[in-house]
Amino acid sequence: LKIIVAIKQVPERDAPIRIDAAGKWIDESDLQWALNESDAYALEEALLLKEKSADPASEVIVLSAGPERVGVTLREGLAKSADRAIHIVADDLASRDALGVARLLAAAIAPEKPDLILTGLQSEDLGLGQTGVILAELLGLPHASLILQVEVVADGNPQAHIRAKRELEEGWFQTIDLPLPALLTIQSGGNKLRYATLMGIKRAKMKECRILRAADLAATSAPVVTLASVSLPHKQKSTQILTGSPAEAATALVEKLKTEARVL
Amino acid sequence: MSVFVVLEVRNGKITRSSWEAAAAAATLANGAPVTAVLLGANTEPLAAQAAAGPVARVLRVEHPLLAAYSSDGYVIALHQLFQKESPTHVVLPHTYQVRDFASRLATRFGQVLISDVIALEPGPTFVRQLFQGRMNAIYQSAGVGPCFVSVQAGAFRAAPLSQGTTSFVPKMPQEDPGASATEGSIPIEFFTPTIAPSDIRTTASEPFRATSQTVDLSSAQLIVSVGRGIKDAANMPIIQQLAEALGAELAASRPICDSGWLPMERQVGSSGQTVAPKLYLAIGISGAIQHLVGIKGSQCIVAINKDSNAPIFEIADYGIIGDLFEIVPALTAAINAAKS
Numbered sequence: 216l217k218i219i220v221a222i223k224q225v226p227e228r229d230a231p232i233r234i235d236a237a238g239k240w241i242d243e244s245d246l247q248w249a250l251n252e253s254d255a256y257a258l259e260e261a262l263l264l265k266e267k268s269a270d271p272a273s274e275v276i277v278l279s280a281g282p283e284r285v286g287v288t289l290r291e292g293l294a295k296s297a298d299r300a301i302h303i304v305a306d307d308l309a310s311r312d313a314l315g316v317a318r319l320l321a322a323a324i325a326p327e328k329p330d331l332i333l334t335g336l337q338s339e340d341l342g343l344g345q346t347g348v349i350l351a352e353l354l355g356l357p358h359a360s361l362i363l364q365v366e367v368v369a370d371g372n373p374q375a376h377i378r379a380k381r382e383l384e385e386g387w388f389q390t391i392d393l394p395l396p397a398l399l400t401i402q403s404g405g406n407k408l409r410y411a412t413l414m415g416i417k418r419a420k421m422k423e424c425r426i427l428r429a430a431d432l433a434a435t436s437a438p439v440v441t442l443a444s445v446s447l448p449h450k451q452k453s454t455q456i457l458t459g460s461p462a463e464a465a466t467a468l469v470e471k472l473k474t475e476a477r478v479l
Numbered sequence: 480m481s482v483f484v485v486l487e488v489r490n491g492k493i494t495r496s497s498w499e500a501a502a503a504a505a506t507l508a509n510g511a512p513v514t515a516v517l518l519g520a521n522t523e524p525l526a527a528q529a530a531a532g533p534v535a536r537v538l539r540v541e542h543p544l545l546a547a548y549s550s551d552g553y554v555i556a557l558h559q560l561f562q563k564e565s566p567t568h569v570v571l572p573h574t575y576q577v578r579d580f581a582s583r584l585a586t587r588f589g590q591v592l593i594s595d596v597i598a599l600e601p602g603p604t605f606v607r608q609l610f611q612g613r614m615n616a617i618y619q620s621a622g623v624g625p626c627f628v629s630v631q632a633g634a635f636r637a638a639p640l641s642q643g644t645t646s647f648v649p650k651m652p653q654e655d656p657g658a659s660a661t662e663g664s665i666p667i668e669f670f671t672p673t674i675a676p677s678d679i680r681t682t683a684s685e686p687f688r689a690t691s692q693t694v695d696l697s698s699a700q701l702i703v704s705v706g707r708g709i710k711d712a713a714n715m716p717i718i719q720q721l722a723e724a725l726g727a728e729l730a731a732s733r734p735i736c737d738s739g740w741l742p743m744e745r746q747v748g749s750s751g752q753t754v755a756p757k758l759y760l761a762i763g764i765s766g767a768i769q770h771l772v773g774i775k776g777s778q779c780i781v782a783i784n785k786d787s788n789a790p791i792f793e794i795a796d797y798g799i800i801g802d803l804f805e806i807v808p809a810l811t812a813a814i815n816a817a818k819s
Contacts, residue, residue, distance in 0.1 A: 228707075229786075232610050241614070312591045313582070340610055343594055345582035348550075352586040357680035358550065360579045382750060383686055384575050386743075390684040402750075404737030439622040440591040443604060448615045448790065454782070454798045464799045465809035468781065469817050471797055476779040478701075478758040479725075479817075 216273040216367065218261045219329040220297070221320055221350070222254040224281055224288040225340045238444050240309055250288050253335030257401035258292055259408050260365050261333050269371050274298040276327065280319050282306050286424065293419035294411035300422065301327075305429035312438040317349035322432040325354065331377065332398040336361060347400035358398040359391045363405035368392075380405070482508040483538075483566040483625075485516045485557070486529060487574055493517075493528050496572035498637030503630045504570040505533045505638075506599055514538055514566070518556060520546035530665040533638050537667045538564075544674045550580040551679045556672035558587050563670070566625045573629040585627040592627040593618050595768075597634040607631075611767040612790035632749075632772050694728075694744045696752045701727035701760075702777075704747055705735055706770075708763015708784065708803050712740045717807045718762060724814040730754070732770045748773040763803050766791030783807065 226232065227247040235242045250258075258277065265273045277292035279285045280303035289300040303319050305311075311319070324332060332354070337344030351358030361382040369375045377393045382402050393399075411419075455471070457464040472479045484504040486497040504513045512535030517525050522539045529537045540556050557580075561569065571577045573595045585592040597615075598606040605618045605628060620626040696702065703722040709715065722729045729745060736746040747754055748770040755776030762783045764770060771794060774780065782795035783803050792798050799806050 226610075232613055234614070241610075314586060314589075314591045317586075342607075342609060342611065344578055345592060345594060348579070348582040349586045352554075352583045358583070359681060360550075361575055381683070382575070384749060385753070386688060386746075386751060387686040388689055389686045392682040394680055404733065407739075437621070438591075439589070440593055440618055440620050443617045443619050445609065445614050445616045447788070448608070448612070448793060450793050452794055452796065454792050454795045456787075456798045456800060461799075461801065461805040461809035462813070464801070465806060465813040466816075468797060468799060468810065469813045472758065472779070472781070473817070476758070476796065478779045479814075 216264060216268045216270050216331065216370065217276070217327070217329045218264060218274070218331045218333060219276045219278055219324055219327060220254070220258045220261045220292070221278045221324075221332065221334045221346065222258060222288065222292060223251045223279060223335070223338050223346075224248045224285045225251045225338055228252075228339065234445055234447070238446070239442070240445060248284055248288065250291055251335050251338050251340075253337060253401055253403045255335075255408055256403050256405055257333040257335045258295060258297065259406045260362075260401055261331075262296055262409070263406060264331070264365060264367060268367065276301060276329070278320065278323060279303070280305050280316060280429070281308055289424055290419050291411060293422045293424070294415040295409055296415055298422065300424040301427060302424055303427045303429055303432065307429065309442075310438065312440045313343050313345045314349055315434075315436050315438055317346050317353055318434040318436060319429055319432055320346070321350055321353040322434040323427055324350070328396075330395045332356070332396070333365075334398070334400050336400045336402045344400075347398055351398040354398070356396055356398045357393045358400070359393055360400040361402045362391075362399045363388070363402050365399060367395075480508060480511040480568070481514070481564070481566045482511060482568045482570065483514045483516055483561070483564070484534065484570045485518070485577075486525075487572055487576060488517070488519065488525055491524065493525060493532075494572065494574075495637055496574055496632045498532060499632065499635040500570045500572040500630050501532050501534060502637050503596070503599060503628070503635040504568070506635070507568055507570065507603055507628075512536060514564070516540060516557070516560065518545050518553060520544075526667050530667060535665065537665060538670055539667065540670045540672060542672050542674050544676065544679060545672075547683065548576055549679045549681055549683065550583060551681065552674060553580045554584045554587060555674050555678055557584050559672045560670050561588070561625055568626045568628060571627070571629045573631050577629050581627060581629055588624045588627075590622050590624050590627055591620075592629060593620065594629045596628050596630045608768065611765060612771070612793075613765075613788060631768065633775060689743065694742075696728055696730055696745065696747065696754050699728040699754065700757045701725050702730050702747075702754055702756045702758070703727045703760045703762065704730040704732065704764060704774075705741075705762050706732040706764030707734050708765075709735070709740075712738070714804070715740055717804070717811070721760075721762075721807055721811045721814070724811045724818075725760075727758075727760070732764050732767075761791050761795070762807060764791055765789040766793070783810075
């Protein structure tokens with residue numbers, strides 16, 4: 216079972232986000248970066264599948280596109296026991312649309328001929344939720360999105376296929392079966408995430424991280440959709456902010472809830 | 480300009496979010512006719528419902544293999560339809576189902592879906608949120624093919640069906656959906672895609688619930704809800720004490736339930752329960768849209784958060800900006816003091 220997990224490095228969740236001088240993107244200068252949350256779940260699912268697989272040649276490959284800093288996140292994947300990494304070095308991701316980024320990833324994935332490709336459901340920065348689904352179309356593979364748990368049925372047989380638990384809206388689920396090779400986009404929360412061990416971090420340094428240049432992948436395309444500008448959202452409601460010490464603010468709030476909002 | 484809207488059906492009814500998408504399509508069309516698309520094995524019972532919306536034409540895309548949703552079936556059917564119809568814009572509701580197939584469909588046209596749009600501006604340009612609602616971005620399409628757009632639930636107001644919309648005179652549903660256009664009625668047409676059973680590569684089960692839902696938050700009057708800001712399971716007691724002081728139900732945003740700090744059945748948001756209490760106290764919840772859609776029916780929303788730019792403050796009535804580990808115990812004390 217050969218699994219590729221496409222992961223993305225995103226600004227750390229609590230990082231202060233500032234708009235850059237041109238108003239076109241955020242100021243990336245002193246940001247901290249982290250592995251996108253649902254991608255961490257995709258990686259976890261891949262590692263569990265490999266551990267459960269009867270095939271001793273099973274491997275998990277982490278793949279990411281982005282500038283040099285992305286290497287740190289790929290190493291994190293290797294430390295969590297992915298077998299090798301592929302880094303598509305690209306400094307122009309911001310000028311590519313979802314299709315342009317997926318074309319890069321597809322060009323790197325195709326020669327590997329994986330059995331299964333996993334991506335996170337969506338990124339915490341752009342939140343497009345499309346990369347995996349577009350990848351499936353570019354690679355001609357069946358896909359399912361919003362997946363929480365994955366099982367390989369009849370692993371090792373020619374009839375091997377995927378059975379996955381898919382999240383629907385409002386607390387409903389369904390089971391979906393797909394033939395291999397296939398692509399799944401993974402929702403957060405399906406498994407408990409592992410931490411990298413000290414041994415894992417040591418071993419990661421010895422593992423292969425192959426560098427591909429975006430320019431060599433022949434996957435350029437003029438963007439169809441472009442981001443024109445970014446701005447801070449307008450408030451829909453005027454929030455009454457209660458100030459003072461915690462005790463003062465709390466007392467003022469209780470008073471407001473009783474006499475003004477009349478909900479207590 | 481030729482604008483299409485793809486309607487979604489649940490439990491035999493066209494969903495509210497589909498009508499919101501239809502309203503967005505009408506805004507985008509700016510007077511030009513909007514065509515509504517229905518998919519299924521038999522869309523007969525829905526055609527009249529669709530025709531009562533702000534649309535000028537209904538297209539029934541029917542095939543036995545469309546009886547149940549599949550991404551392959553929907554992509555094939557809609558690809559064939561739009562190749563024939565050449566729309567300039569296709570609007571869809573941003574539901575889980577649409578998220579599953581729409582970007583695949585757009586890719587087949589060499590296009591890119593503009594997903595989860597919250598507003599339209601002249602141009603047209605499309606506004607969507609970045610960084611979990613902390614920032615807005617304006618997108619535009621340079622494509623020459625159809626521009627695919629999915630719209631966020633609640634972002635556009637669905638016109639009441641009986642009254643039509645400002646741009647469209649209300650029209651009576653046509654009695655014989657097979658007939659062609661007649662004066663004063665909406666044309667309802669058929670399209671039969673070519674789909675082979677082997678084209679559909681996935682097999683999905685009937686929907687099920689993981690566990691029998693034992694907690695019904697939808698009728699709770701007071702809810703104390705906790706998010707990532709609580710940092711650790713060991714900190715949960717301060718939230719429980721506040722809920723007890725208020726006599727409120729305890730709830731949480733998704734990450735808390737994902738971590739197992741509260742059971743899944745206490746999750747509020749698009750993947751959990753929808754609530755409408757008198758008071759919703761959001762503690763350490765930044766307010767990603769997936770959470771906000773579950774609480775917008777609340778009468779009064781209070782947010783406690785250290786980040787004054789957190790999107791939860793966009794919809795909160797009252798807010799306290801600061802460290803929840805100081806504010807929550809103070810609030811518990813203030814409530815107990817007010818009771819005595």
